Structure formats: C-alpha cells, structure tokens
Amino acid sequence: MIPRYTAKEMAAIWSPETKFRIWFEIEAHAADAQAKLGVIPAEAAATVWEKAGEAEFNVDRIDEIERETKHDVIAFLTHLAEIVGSQARFVHQGMTSSDVLDTCFNVQLVRAADLLITDLDALLAALKERAIEHKHTLTIGRSHGIHAEPTTFGVKLAQAYAEFGRCRQRMMFARSEVATCAISGAVGTFANIDPSVEAHVASAMGLTAEPVSTQVIPRDRHAMYFSVLGVIASSVERLATEIRHLQRTEVLEAEEYFSSGQKGSSAMPHKRNPVLTENLTGLARLVRSTVTPALENVALWHERDISHSSVERGIGPDATVHLDFALRRLTGVITNLVVYPENMQKNLDRLGGLVHSQRVLLALTQAGVSREDAYSLVQRNAMPVWRGEGNFLELLKADTDVTAAVPVAELEALFDVAYHTRHVDTIFERVFG
Numbered sequence: 001m002i003p004r005y006t007a008k009e010m011a012a013i014w015s016p017e018t019k020f021r022i023w024f025e026i027e028a029h030a031a032d033a034q035a036k037l038g039v040i041p042a043e044a045a046a047t048v049w050e051k052a053g054e055a056e057f058n059v060d061r062i063d064e065i066e067r068e069t070k071h072d073v074i075a076f077l078t079h080l081a082e083i084v085g086s087q088a089r090f091v092h093q094g095m096t097s098s099d100v101l102d103t104c105f106n107v108q109l110v111r112a113a114d115l116l117i118t119d120l121d122a123l124l125a126a127l128k129e130r131a132i133e134h135k136h137t138l139t140i141g142r143s144h145g146i147h148a149e150p151t152t153f154g155v156k157l158a159q160a161y162a163e164f165g166r167c168r169q170r171m172m173f174a175r176s177e178v179a180t181c182a183i184s185g186a187v188g189t190f191a192n193i194d195p196s197v198e199a200h201v202a203s204a205m206g207l208t209a210e211p212v213s214t215q216v217i218p219r220d221r222h223a224m225y226f227s228v229l230g231v232i233a234s235s236v237e238r239l240a241t242e243i244r245h246l247q248r249t250e251v252l253e254a255e256e257y258f259s260s261g262q263k264g265s266s267a268m269p270h271k272r273n274p275v276l277t278e279n280l281t282g283l284a285r286l287v288r289s290t291v292t293p294a295l296e297n298v299a300l301w302h303e304r305d306i307s308h309s310s311v312e313r314g315i316g317p318d319a320t321v322h323l324d325f326a327l328r329r330l331t332g333v334i335t336n337l338v339v340y341p342e343n344m345q346k347n348l349d350r351l352g353g354l355v356h357s358q359r360v361l362l363a364l365t366q367a368g369v370s371r372e373d374a375y376s377l378v379q380r381n382a383m384p385v386w387r388g389e390g391n392f393l394e395l396l397k398a399d400t401d402v403t404a405a406v407p408v409a410e411l412e413a414l415f416d417v418a419y420h421t422r423h424v425d426t427i428f429e430r431v432f433g
Contacts, residue, residue, distance in 0.1 A: 005283065010324040013111045014317040020057040022104045023076055026201055027091050028053070030099075030183055033200035034193075040090035047087040055083050073097040094193030098304060099183045102217040105312060106178050107205055109225060112320035113175035116232075119327035120168045124161060126334040128432060131157035135424060138417060139253060139344040140355065145245075149355050150348060150420040153254075153339060158431045160239050167232045174228040178221050181205060182213035187303040214303040219294070222312070226294035229319050233287035236326050240277035240284070243333065247274045253344045257336035276333050283326040290315035348417075352385045353392035359414040360396060360406070367405040377402055 012018055028048050035045035057079060066075035074097075081088035092100075135154035140147050181202035185193045195209075202209045210217050247255040256276050258264070264271030293315055297308035348355065357378050364374035381395040381402070393415055396402050403411070 005325045006321050007324055007328060010112060010115055010321050011317075013108050013115070014321070016059045016062075017057065019104060019108070020059070020062065020076060022107050022205075023073075023100050024052060024057070024080065025205065026100050026103050026183075027077075027080070027095075029201045029204040030095060030193075030197050031091055031093075032204075033197040034090070034093050036200075037194055037196065039194075040093055041087075044087040044090040048084055048091060051084045051087075052080060057083075071097075073100055094185050094191075094197075095183060096186050096215060098213075098216045099185070101309075102213075103181045103183065103201065103205065103207070105316065106180060106207060106217065108316065109178045109222075109320075110175055110206065112316075112324070113171055113178070113225075115324055116229075116320065116327065117168060117171050117175070119324055119331070120164060120171060120232075123327055123331045123334065124164055124168065126331050127157050127161040127164065130334055130337065130339075131155075131161055131428075131432075134339060134341075135428060136421065137339070137341050137344065138348060138421065140348045140350075147347075147351050147355055149358065150417050152421055152424055153341075153344065155424060155427055156242070157334075158427060160235075160242075162431050163235050163238070164232075167228075167235050170228045170231060174225045178225045179207050180210040180217055180221065181207040182210045182215075182217045184210075184213045184215065186215060188213040188215045216300065216304040216308075219297040219300065219308055223294045223298050226290050226315060226319055229323050230288040230291040233284040233323055233326065236323075236330055237281050237284035239330065240280035240333075243277045243337070244274045244281070247272075247277075251343075251347065252340060253347065254337055254339045256333055257338055276329055280326050280330055280333075283322050283329075286322050287319050287326070290319040351392075352390070353415055354382050354385055356392070356415050357382055359419065360402075360411070363406050363410065363414055364402070369405050 028045070031040060031045040031048050034040045035042045057076075061082075062072075062075050062079045065078050066072050069075050069078070077088070077092055080091060084091070131154045133154070134157065135152060137153040138150055139153045139156070141149055141151040181198060182188070183193065183198035183201050184190050184195075190198075198209050201207075212218075243254060243256070245251065246253045255272065256274050258272045263269075264273045264275075293311045297311055300308060361371075361374050361378045364377060365371050369377070377399065381399055382392060384390050384395065385392045393411065396411055397408050406414075
C-alpha cells in the first residue's frame with residue numbers, strides 16, 4: 001500500500017494489528033463453542049477472553065517467533081499462549097491454519113466491501129446532484145469522438161449514475177458471496193471439530209458457514225469479488241476518461257477544479273492539466289491487474305495448496321485500497337467539476353447545423369424519397385459544411401431537390417434543438433425515479 005493513495009479507514013482493515021485481532025476473535029469464539037460442547041473446560045474459554053480480550057498483540061514479537069517457526073499462525077498462537085498462560089493449550093482444538101486465515105481474509109474483504117459501498121453511495125449522491133443541476137444544459141453528443149446529435153450534460157451524468165448504481169448492486173452481491181466462514185479442520189471433514197463450532201464462529205463474525213470448505217474456502221468466491229472490483233474500476237476509468245476529453249483545450253466543456261496556488265506544470269505556468277482523472281485512469285489499471293491472479297487462484301491442488309496465499313496477501317490490500325481512494329477522488333472531481341455551458345453551446349453550433357442531418361434524412365423519407373436518395377441529398381449538402389463552406393440549413397433551402405419534397409418552413413422546424421431533449425424527463429424518471 002502506497003501512503004499517497006491510502007485512506008486510513010481502509011488501511012486499518014489490512015493492518016497487522018487488525019489481522020491479529022480478528023485471528024484472536026476467531027479462536028476465542030471457537031473456544032466458546034468448544035466449551036459448550038464440553039470439549040474444553042469452560043474456564044479455559046473464559047480465561048482466553050479475560051487475559052487477551054483487551055490485549056494489544058505485539059506484532060514485533062509475533063514476527064520474531066515466526067522467523068524461527070516459519071509459520072505465521074503458530075507464531076500467533078505461541079504469542080497468545082504467552083499472554084493467556086497454560087489455558088492456551090485448549091485454543092485451536094481440532095482447527096487448522098486455513099480455518100483462521102480464510103475466515104479472517106473474508107472478514108477483511110467484507111469490511112472493505114462496506115467501505116467501498118459507502119464510497120459508492122457518496123459518488124452516487126454527487127452524480128445525482130450534478131445531473132439534476134445540468135438536466136437541461138445542452139451539449140453535443142459524440143460518437144467515435146465526432147459530433148453526433150445534441151444531448152444534455154445532465155443526461156451524461158445520469159448515465160454515470162445508472163452505471164455506478166449497478167456497480168453498487170454488484171458490490172453488494174460480491175460482499176455476500178465472500179462472507180463465509182470455514183472452521184472445518186484438516187481437509188474440511190470436521191473429523192476433529194464439530195460443525196456447530198463453525199456455525200457459532202460464523203454467527204459471531206457476521207458470516208455464514210461455507211457449505212464445503214475442503215480445508216480452504218473455495219476461491220471462486222474471491223474471483224467474483226475481485227472481478228467486481230475490476231468492473232467498478234473500469235466504470236471509474238470510463239467517467240474519468242470522459243472528463244479528460246471534455247477538458248481538452250479544443251473542447252473545454254468541463255474541467256477539474258483548479259485551486260488557488262495550484263501549479264499545472266513545472267515548465268509551463270499556463271497549464272491546467274486533468275491530473276486527477278489521469279490518476280484515476282492509472283488507479284483503475286492497478287485494480288484490474290488483480291483480477292487475473294484472483295481468477296487463477298481458483299484452481300488449487302486437491303483439497304488445498306497455498307499458491308493462492310502470496311497472491312491474496314498482495315491483491316487484498318492493493319485492490320481495495322486503490323479502489324477506495326479512486327472512488328473518493330472521483331467523488332471530489334464530480335462535486336467540484338467546473339462546467340462551461342457557453343462552450344458546450346459554442347461546440348454544439350460549430351458544425352453549422354450538421355447535427356440535425358438525421359432529422360432531414362427522416363423527413364425526406366417520410367415525404368416519399370427513397371432512403372438511398374434521401375441519404376445522398378443530405379450528404380451532398382452536408383459535406384461542404386463539413387469543409388467550412390456554408391450553413392447546412394441555407395444549403396438545403398437552396399437545393400430544389402430537397403425543397404421539392406420538404407418545404408422550407410418544414411426544413412426550418414427540423415433544426416429545433418429542443419426536439420432532441422424532449423425525452424430527458426423520461427430518462428431522468430427511469431434513472432432517479
């Protein structure tokens with residue numbers, strides 16, 4: 001995790017202190033369940049909570065032990081015994097390391113998902129506010145980067161709102177997909193631990209019991225989780241790329257807020273660069289880079305191996321930290337986005353009315369002209385305008401082949417820009433209700 005791109009709330013989830021606290025809770029809850037079954041003395045389970053329930057585990061000490069044991073869970077259990085005393089011998093009864101590691105990892109992923117859902121809620125609120133603000137702000141829609149037909153800037157933002165609404169739904173599903181617990185012992189058969197222990201730990205940790213864990217929780221769940229993070233990152237990049245294009249000097253319909261004292265370039269003092277959205281594009285690439293390793297983690301050997309372990313120690317923190325930061329940054333970009341309606345209108349008018357070509361084409365066909373002939377009539381008047389030679393409406397009026405089918409008054413009516421935005425209310429109703 002790079003501090004530059006790390007929010008403290010998400011970083012805390014992946015800290016060693018948090019990890020060892022979760023490990024302790026898993027072991028202590030399991031001890032409670034074992035005590036109820038009579039497998040271990042009730043006073044042993046009580047002592048674990050009494051001695052270590054409020055303890056701060058010494059990360060350096062655990063690391064020191066691990067350097068000798070070469071095993072992280074054993075190192076933790078050894079340190080726990082140093083705190084709890086002789087009753088610690090009843091901890092981890094019938095359990096295996098993966099019971100602790102996998103359950104902990106899922107707890108961390110669930111907590112990370114909760115933060116990401118909160119981030120998405122904030123972004124959705126910002127998008128909704130700006131979409132309503134610019135519901136009727138006319139702008140040119142583009143396909144292939146080329147002027148197409150009029151739309152509104154509010155519709156652009158409504159699209160983003162709908163997309164991130166789907167992202168939120170996917171994140172909720174990914175959260176539920178990964179919220180499982182495994183306390184099933186070696187190769188997942190419960191031979192040395194009763195299934196009720198797993199049920200108890202799952203309930204205490206806010207999880208559900210994994211139906212079949214085979215000693216490890218199946219990694220298809222995690223593959224789904226990280227794939228969803230990748231999709232959300234792609235949606236972040238989509239919106240960031242739109243803003244970057246709109247900020248180009250030749251367009252300048254919207255731009256990132258440029259604060260007082262901010263500098264855009266070490267060489268050129270005039271520069272106002274889209275650095276935040278460029279940063280978001282890069283962060284999206286980092287998040288997506290975790291998807292393929294997560295997919296490859298699904299195919300483990302037999303009941304288990306640990307080829308997934310080193311991968312997850314990296315991608316768990318990296319993907320969630322980077323996406324958390326990206327969503328927070330994008331929310332700030334949208335909230336503070338500077339919009340230039342006058343430039344939008346200027347660009348809308350730039351092609352001399354060519355953006356109404358489809359309406360003319362349709363009017364000609366409705367007047368009885370074949371589609372092929374209508375297309376040729378419209379195109380022969382459009383191409384000079386494309387080259388900067390005249391006004392589209394005036395050229396059409398002067399074309400007797402056109403006016404023979406569509407009278408001048410009807411032609412003029414076809415150039416009413418309000419025609420293109422007459423269903424904006426319908427779109428907003430669909431998106432916002």
